[in-house]
Amino acid sequence: MRRRKALEALAERRWDLLVIGGGITGLGVAVEAARRGLSAAVIEACDFAAGTSSRSTKLIHGGFRYLKEREFRLVRESVAERMALMRQYPHLVRPAWFLFPVYRGDPDPLWLLRLGLWLYDRFAGPALGPYRHRRLSAEEALREEPWLAPAELLGAAMYVDAVTDDARLVMAVLREAAAAGVVAVNYSAAVGFLREASGRIVGVVARDRAAEAGAPASGGSGEAGAEASDAGKKAGPAAAGRRERGGGPSNGAADRSDGAPRIEIWARTVLNAAGPWADAVRRLDDPAAAPLLFLTKGVHVVVPRRRLPLRQAVVLRGPDRRLMFAVPRDDFVYAGTTDTPYAGDLVRPRAEAEEVTYILRALRQTFPEAGVGPDDVVATWAGIRPLVAPSGSVADPSAVSRDYQLFAAPSGLVTVGGGKLTAFRAMARHIVDALFPTTRRKKALSGGEAPDFAVEGGAPGAAFARRAALAIGEGRAASGGGGPGGAGERVPAAGAFGPEDRIEAFAPDGREPADETEGWAAWRARLLFCFSPEEAEAILEDAAREAAAEAGGAVGAAFSFRARVLRAVARAAVREQARTLEDVLFRRYPEALFSPDNGLGVAEAVNDALAEALGLTPEAARRSMDGFRAAVRAMHAWRKEGGEGPG
Structure with a gap:
């Protein structure tokens, strides 16, 4: 649907559900609602996935480390969703081996790692087939990953999770949304609400920001609510266009009286899925609304794979023993993430020197012979996690739950906080169940059961086995050399992305292909x-x-x-x-x-x-x-x- 027609469609009817926020959560909820026969629309203040949904560690994983926090339901649900996503999006969600080394002095001993991975595999069920975790001695670990620091290495384990391109996953869901009848429009910011006389919210006033797109001011990316954030800071949410209207929809014509196109979008239910901007959107409703979110920043760095030629993803620890990942992708390896409280610019978060230094030190600590330094960094990215604020003070941001919650305001505005990329479909099911209980599926979940996943194409086990056979099958030869000073022998590959035998597009010096x-x-x-x-x-x-x-x-x-x-x-x-x-x-x-x-x-x-x-x-x-x-x-x-x- 062309943008102009989409904008007209937003104003032509009263929607069952209007979602503020075009990230993975908002689009996932809209798709689920549409599949249940509800009319749904989505508005996004910047580009789809411009915020948190394109700035993750790009993993679809169960969250193994959350077992230590005893978040068993979250892990079980995420593992089940990981299996389903590998089947539904085989070109985007690819199984990959992860190597988890354990060194003397690490906070988690080998026996605890192996116990956790046993439980992790159990959550995956029989669909995991032969790709269950493997225990490795120190010598075996060094054969699998010769660049590991050998000193004080006690052993390791290898397990399977999945890697993805997070922004492309959002685009895939956007396509599903369009096919299901959802009208989704980016560069359309919520700047106020439509209300009944009682004060109940029955719609949104949106500003079309398309004419602004491309300006340097929006160059740092922002998800839904960036406009709301500016309004709250500058003039207060009351000035953003709050209107009281009763009855049904008006003619919905765009309001250009102040020179900026505005559209009235009427809806029976409005969901605030604006990620880090969710509190700013809530303040458009109630200027005195107390914050619901605890924001943390995660930074990643990218280095050339020729400087760190890993054979598979590796779990590593920061100087403070925090868990992070180093993940091969094509000709590069990216590493992260940090996890620090954040109160800065939501539209343009960026890596800071001390954060890059922290990650580089972790890489040098785990792979000392590679000697990766600041000059090797070719790119960075930073994302903001919209976690639900815990009660009391936070000593360790990494211990704050990644689970999601819904919050309903007296006005009827519903806000979602928290959540993980991996669990976006399960989140969507639960949210639509809560907002529209009469549409719940007949098959209810028992207390400890993983969510049902209805995806076409056969049993999860068969689909996963087919995909895994291509991506991590035994006997496949890897490109690249051996370890430090090694002879570059060919070994079974456990890497994640794409065919290992592909032809390189460009030589290291940047010359064009030969033909x-x-x-x-x-x-x-x-x-x-x-x-x-x-x-x-x-x-x-x-x-x-x-x-x-x-x-x-x-x-x-x-x-x-x-x-x-x-x-x-x-x-x-x-x-x-x-x-x-x-x-x-x-x-x-x-x-x-x-x-x-x-x-x-x-x-x-x-x-x-x-x-x-x-x-x-x-x-x-x-x-x-x-x-x-x-x-x-x-x-x-x-x-x-x-x-x-x-x-």
Whole structure:
């Protein structure tokens, strides 16, 4: 649905459910509601997944560490959802081996690790098949991962979880939402509420921010509620357009009396799923609303895989013994995350020098021979966790529950806080059950049961076994060398993303592929990390058409393989409501995070293709380019803070 028609559709009816927030939670709830026969709409203040939903550790996992916090229900539910998501989104949720080393002095001894993994596997049930955890001696662990620090290593275990591209997962759910009849519009911020005479909320006043998209001010990304946050800080929520209306919907015409397009969207139920901005949205309803959330920041760093050639994901500990991950992805390894209280800018969170230093020290502590340092960091990202605030003071942010809760205001506004990416479908079922109890499924869950998952395509075990056989099957050869000073022998691979035998798209020095066949083959493999086979082929066909036109003289500039493909990605991204270069190269395909130059080398060519597809004015195209450059600069701003070197 075209954006203009979608905006008109928002105002043409009274919706059963209107969701504020276009992240994984909000879109997941809308899909679940639509599948139960309810009419649902979603508005998002920035781009879909621009906040927490694209800034996670990019794992679909049960949350093994939460067993220590005795959150057994959360872990059981997450493990069940992990199995279901691997079946429903096989191109996006891929099983991967994780190696968990234990050193002398670690807070969790080997016996406790093995007990926890036994329980973890039990939660997965028979669907896990032969891919249950394995115990390793210290010698076996070093054979599996030669870059591990050998000193004081007591042993290890290997277990299977899953990796994903979190932003692309949101886009997949967005497509499901559209297919189910949900109307979802990004760059549409909630700035006030519609009310009955009694004060009950019966809708939202939304501001269309599309004209602002691409401005540097929005370059740092923000999810639903960024506009609300600004309103609360500047003029107070009462000035944001609160209106009292009774009866049914008005004609819904956009209000442009102050020069800014506003739309009235009527709904029987309004859900606030704005993530870190949920409290700001609540203050639009009640300026005196006490905070519900406890926000923490998680930072990740990206380094070239040639500097840290891991064979599988590795669990590592920070200098303070906090658990983190180092995860291979294509030609890179990303590591994180930190977990610190946060009260800063929600729209543009970024890594700070001390946070990057913390992660680098953890990498050097676990992989000392690699010697990874600040100069090796090619990208960073930071996300804000909207956790439900616990009672009392918080000594350890990592101990705060990741579970989700619903909060109903006297006005009828319902807010969701907390939650995990992995459990978004289970959250959606529970939320729709609570909001619309008459639509509950007949099959109720018993107290300790994992949620039922209704996904087409056979039993979970069969689907998982098929996927696992491709991704982590025994006997598959890995690319890459051996350990420090090793001979580079080929070993069974346990890595996560994509075919191990693919052709590299670019040599380490950045030169172009030797011939066109090499280029297309390489980019097909790269695209399959993020897109379904059908989507990837459509993008490559589009790029090939442009290449053919260029050869025939119809295109003025000669584009590299990389630029051709990413220009095609930009044209495809328009169908997912991408409006800026940042939308394309951070979230539709994460070239900004996983390339040596953060996508700057092709940025202008890709921005030109996006501007042409959207019909942007030269000024809007310039704002799009400037916004992307600002976002890339923000990723590297920590360098100016004097980050600590190796130590």
